[in-house]
Amino acid sequence: MQMFTKKKIEVVVEAIYAPRVVEAAKNAGAKGYTVLPNLQGSGTHGDRRGSGLSGAFENVMVICVVDPSIASTVMTAIKEAIGDAIGVLYASDVEVLRDEHF
Amino acid sequence: MADVLAVAASNLVSPAILAFLLGGLAGFLRSDLEIPEAIAKGLSIYLMLAIGLKGGASLASSDAGMSILPGLIAAVLLSFLIPYIAFFLLRMTTRFSTIDSAAVSAHYGSVSIVTFVTATQFLTSLDITYEAYIIAMVALMETPAIVSGLLLARKKGAENGTKPPLFQPEMLREILFNGSIMLLLGGFVIGWATGEQGLETVAPFFVDPFQGVLCLFLLDMGLVAAHRLRTASSLSPSAIAFGLYMPIIGAVLGGATGYAVGLSAGGTTLLAVLAASASYIAVPAAIRLALPKADPGIFIPLSLGVTFPFNVLVGIPLYAAVIATLYS
Numbered sequence: 001m002q003m004f005t006k007k008k009i010e011v012v013v014e015a016i017y018a019p020r021v022v023e024a025a026k027n028a029g030a031k032g033y034t035v036l037p038n039l040q041g042s043g044t045h046g047d048r049r050g051s052g053l054s055g056a057f058e059n060v061m062v063i064c065v066v067d068p069s070i071a072s073t074v075m076t077a078i079k080e081a082i083g084d085a086i087g088v089l090y091a092s093d094v095e096v097l098r099d100e101h102f
Numbered sequence: 103m104a105d106v107l108a109v110a111a112s113n114l115v116s117p118a119i120l121a122f123l124l125g126g127l128a129g130f131l132r133s134d135l136e137i138p139e140a141i142a143k144g145l146s147i148y149l150m151l152a153i154g155l156k157g158g159a160s161l162a163s164s165d166a167g168m169s170i171l172p173g174l175i176a177a178v179l180l181s182f183l184i185p186y187i188a189f190f191l192l193r194m195t196t197r198f199s200t201i202d203s204a205a206v207s208a209h210y211g212s213v214s215i216v217t218f219v220t221a222t223q224f225l226t227s228l229d230i231t232y233e234a235y236i237i238a239m240v241a242l243m244e245t246p247a248i249v250s251g252l253l254l255a256r257k258k259g260a261e262n263g264t265k266p267p268l269f270q271p272e273m274l275r276e277i278l279f280n281g282s283i284m285l286l287l288g289g290f291v292i293g294w295a296t297g298e299q300g301l302e303t304v305a306p307f308f309v310d311p312f313q314g315v316l317c318l319f320l321l322d323m324g325l326v327a328a329h330r331l332r333t334a335s336s337l338s339p340s341a342i343a344f345g346l347y348m349p350i351i352g353a354v355l356g357g358a359t360g361y362a363v364g365l366s367a368g369g370t371t372l373l374a375v376l377a378a379s380a381s382y383i384a385v386p387a388a389i390r391l392a393l394p395k396a397d398p399g400i401f402i403p404l405s406l407g408v409t410f411p412f413n414v415l416v417g418i419p420l421y422a423a424v425i426a427t428l429y430s
Binding site for chain 2: 016017038045046047056057084085086
């Protein structure tokens with residue numbers, strides 16, 4: 001079976017900024033994305049977990065799988081969208097089956 | 103004085119307040135008790151729509167008319183003004199940065215809907231009536247403080263030569279059309295348009311179970327408040343003191359305003375509670391977007407962990423008792 005190498009960009013970001021991140025990724029050429037809601041964790045900004053109603057302590061993860069040729073453009077756009085907000089941004093290599101989806 | 107104590111005691115033994123204390127206790131004991139996020143959100147939607155409906159329906163059956171305008175304008179001005187006082191006090195007494203002080207100030211000028219709901223239940227249990235249009239004040243007082251907070255933060259930006267834009271489109275949408283404003287005002291309009299008759303048709307769902315839902319919601323608030331307080335290592339004694347005296351300053355301003363615009367004792371108490379309360383839903387979201395450098399580890403624990411419990415346990419009966427004494 002033929003596999004194709006892509007970049008998986010994962011962004012853990014405060015929930016309120018998720019729409020901006022998604023928008024930036026799409027504008028930079030990402031063809032799709034997935035958002036995992038309501039995450040818990042801890043980092044340089046301390047304990048992060050949703051406290052009910054305000055999104056101020058809630059984190060989500062935005063996942064984009066893109067062609068390696070545009071990975072750096074997409075990551076730069078996402079970095080700008082996050083600005084001073086709380087977040088973690090990284091990428092890794094993944095293998096996909098259906099090249100035309102990305 | 104005996105009256106004040108009796109009133110305070112009657113507040114503490116209500117199921118809703120005891121549920122709040124239970125949540126707080128479970129939080130401090132690190133119990134695994136947890137209200138799922140989606141349920142907490144659902145409960146808050148219920149509470150806001152219910153209070154909007156009830157307010158609108160009772161406004162429809164009163165003959166208030168244009169006489170409510172001075173009160174509404176005064177409420178907006180109050181929300182604009184309080185952040186300036188809060189900012190001044192924070193800069194004098196704490197080591198918070200200008201941005202953090204401005205962020206905290208915005209929270210204290212805005213209002214806590216749950217504190218308000220708890221206060222209405224407290225007044226109802228004492229058979230004290232209040233003006234229906236106070237519900238509209240709640241919705242109006244949410245946002246002006248955010249503008250004041252941003253103006254305060256902006257002054258600092260101007261000094262550094264990096265003046266941030268006052269309003270980005272996303273943020274404007276966030277603060278003008280946020281869920282709580284839609285529900286409160288929408289419920290209010292539906293309640294007003296359909297009147298007491300309309301309310302009767304939904305009363306088995308929106309009126310009768312209200313107290314029980316409030317219990318569940320306050321249980322969750324207790325858990326959340328305890329959690330925030332436990333992790334709030336960055337709060338200095340002077341900050342915690344601010345979280346305790348600022349509501350009293352707000353209550354005095356709110357009470358005086360209520361008296362000036364001719365509200366009843368019940369209405370004045372509610373305006374005092376609104377001015378005393380600090381937001382932890384609408385404002386944090388707006389501030390995260392507008393002032394990402396402001397530390398949420400300061401403003402959330404302060405409004406949710408310090409001021410909210412203070413108002414619910416001590417503030418509400420205190421303001422009610424003082425205002426009842428002054429009015430009689």
